[in-house]
Amino acid sequence: FFSAWFGLTWSAMSATTSRRPVFYPNPSPSAGEPFLRGHCSGLGDGPVTVTPCDTGGDPVQLTAADVCPRSEAEPEEGVADAASLAFLNEPSLLDNIARRYAHDRIYTYVGPVLLAVNPYKTLAELYSREAMDAYRGRAIGVLPPHVFALADRARRMILSDRRSQSIVVSGESGAGKTESCRAIVDYLAHHSREEAEDLCTAMLSASPLLEAFGCASTLRNKNSSRFGKLMRIWTAAGGASFSHSSIETYLLEKGRVSNHAPGERTFHVLYYIAAAAAAAGAGTDATAAAAAAAIDWAPLAAVTEAARGGGAGAFRLLCPSGEAAQGGDAAPHDEAWGSTSSPAAEFASVVSALGALGASRGEVQSAAQILGAVLLLGNLHFADDEQDKAKVADERRADLEAAAALLGIGAAGLEQRLTSRTVHSGRGSMYSVRYDRSLADGARDGLARELYERLFGWLVRRINTSLAAPSAAPAAGSTAASASGSVPARASAEEGGSCYVGGSCYIAILDIFGFESLGVNSLEQLLINHTNESLQHFFLDRTMRAELAMYADEGVPVPAIQLPNNSACLELVQAKPGGLLCIIEDEGCVPQANDHTLVARFFGSHREHASIRLPDVILASGRRMPARKSAPPDGTRFVVAHYAGEVEYEASGFLSKNLDALHPELPLLLQTSAHPLLASLFATSRDGGADAPSAATP
Secondary structure (H helix, E strand, O other), X not given: OHHHHHHHHHHHOOOOOOOEEEEEEOOOHHHOOOEEEEEEEOXXXXXXXXXXXXXXXXXXXXXXXXXXXXXXXXXXXXXXXXXXXXXXXXXXXXXXXXXXXXXXXXXXXXXXXXXXXXXXXXXXXXXXXXXXXXXXXXXXXXXXXXXXXXXXXHHHHHHHHOOOEEEEEOOOOOXXXXXXXXXXXXXXXXXXXXXXXXXXXXXXXXXXXXXXXXXXXOOOOOOEEOOEEEXXXXXXXXXXXXXXXXXXXXXXXXXXXXXXOOOOOOEHHHHHHHHHHHHOOOOOOHHHHHHHHHOOOHHHHHHHHHHHHHHHHHOOOOOHHHHHHXXXXXXXXXXXXXXXXXXXXXXXXXXXXXXXXXXXXXXXXXXXXXXXXXXXXXXXXEEEOOOOXXXXXXXXXXXXXXXXXXXXXXXXXXXXXXXXXXXXXXXXXXXXXXXXXXXXXXXHHHHHHHHXXXXXXXXXXXXXXXXXXXXXXXXXXXXXXXXXXXXXXXXOOOOOOOOOHHHOOEXXXXXXXXXXXXOOEOHXXXXXXXXXXXXXXXXXXXXXXXXXXXXXXXXXXXXXXXXXXXHHHHHHHHOOOOOHHHHHHHHOOOOOOXXXXXXXXXXXXXXXXXXXXXXXXXXXXXXEEOOOOOOOOXXXXXXXXXXXXXXXXXXXXXXXXXXXXXXOHHHHHHOOOOOHHHHHHOOXXXXXXXXXXXXXXX
């Protein structure tokens, strides 16, 4: 959004001044910095001559619009608040951040906004208890920029002014959003422990659990959040301290349970339990003994045997297509990310955190067995019987039986639901439809995803139970909560929004997945990027438009500024009716619809829209040429122009992912589980309604 201010800085430059320091675009940005330093002469409406400083090359001819003014008076280590730069333009901002980054100063203010750059190394002293104490009660700007300063300001404002506060953490994938949110929670817990020790303990225990179950290693980020999270921390009615908290989660990328790109991983906790199972009873890892003390590994014998024999490579969901060489049974974290723990130790930490949140030993055991069943389900593959229909392959029948035992259901019933479904005719009769191997694979993966998603939902509800005020906490073992994990007892905000019923205010911390543009972008990326598109719109409203409105109210003269506007892209995706999301929903109800007809309908409705286009045409020479607007869609690809840049999406799988069809017979079977926790997970549908009673038998 700083581009809106670029033109204003030129008013400080004299057209008669020669040898003016400037930044100019790097003709080869992929080979280095996006901007280079130089000196220019002849500033005006015509061409300018720039003499490079960095390369010592020949002067280059550019236009005045291509160069930005540069100050040579800035300190080598940069300035703490970029708003104080002599020239606030994109190159100056990036140069200042780079200067600070070189001195391990990863935080920089831009007025009320805090920029953070991922250091990709541990800076322990930056987050020490001494640092937490130093920032308490200090106004922003007194000490160097820090996320603690923002957290302290929110804490002081809510306790003194009785106004709810929100901290929005936004950025691209790998920028460090999860770490920033963890630092904020750590700071608030550190300075609230005397007044609310139990709440602080629960808050600190929740973070590693959500990371274990909700984060995964991607090509860009070894600890990427694959879900969105909104955490609210409420004050007591008197406003003197914090009293309770809750967490809502959004859009868990459960497809990652069964499918992830080469070089990426599924969720951390599945690697953790595999490593702990391999170490259990081996006596080679002291941390394995800690995990074994809380887990009965006997029911998980099939998991421990496979893990000891092949590590993570023994499980298809962990290392698909023989990717064990890319990680084997190593931890999802490595030295570059500051981790010194083994995956078995991480699992022991998960077990310990669950206990700290009040989970019973039986619940912890059931959770471990569900994770083990997910791993074993992933190892099932199917063969053709004499009728060319699917059956569990003989060599994987032991995995079927072990998975069924872990789920507390019969192996025959599980195989039947994975390889067939019952159809009810209009006349009241029923008949069985057998699956081919492809449909059986889909049922297997769908069940694994559903088990994991419902376990994740239980985890969030369990966390919310521990975070609740004593009078609002449900009875132990209760699963009554919304599907997102929030505690319904918390009243919604009043009109105007600052305080809650009973005079209680809150600090809200939003941690949402970052903007993504991958090699292949699917429905998950469209939803993630649309979320970030909405956040960008909110950000501009609160930081730019609101500021300009305040200047206008106070009579402060401000030059006309053309602010970026991404409303068109938002409408393209979310408009009702007719937006892309509505079209995806509609096509899922159309007989014979497929991903090709979906893309055809996208362009049938939005061919002239500025924010969507067909992909470039690649010529025989390798050169790319823009596709004609009138050209019919060829395939399932389309391009959306987001605020952060264009992203090409591959629509294959959009409809199936949106429907996420799991035949009702599988959830009904799991309602009959001998394990109370698992049966309760399937006693209600994902939207909170009750599932139909089951007549299924194990």
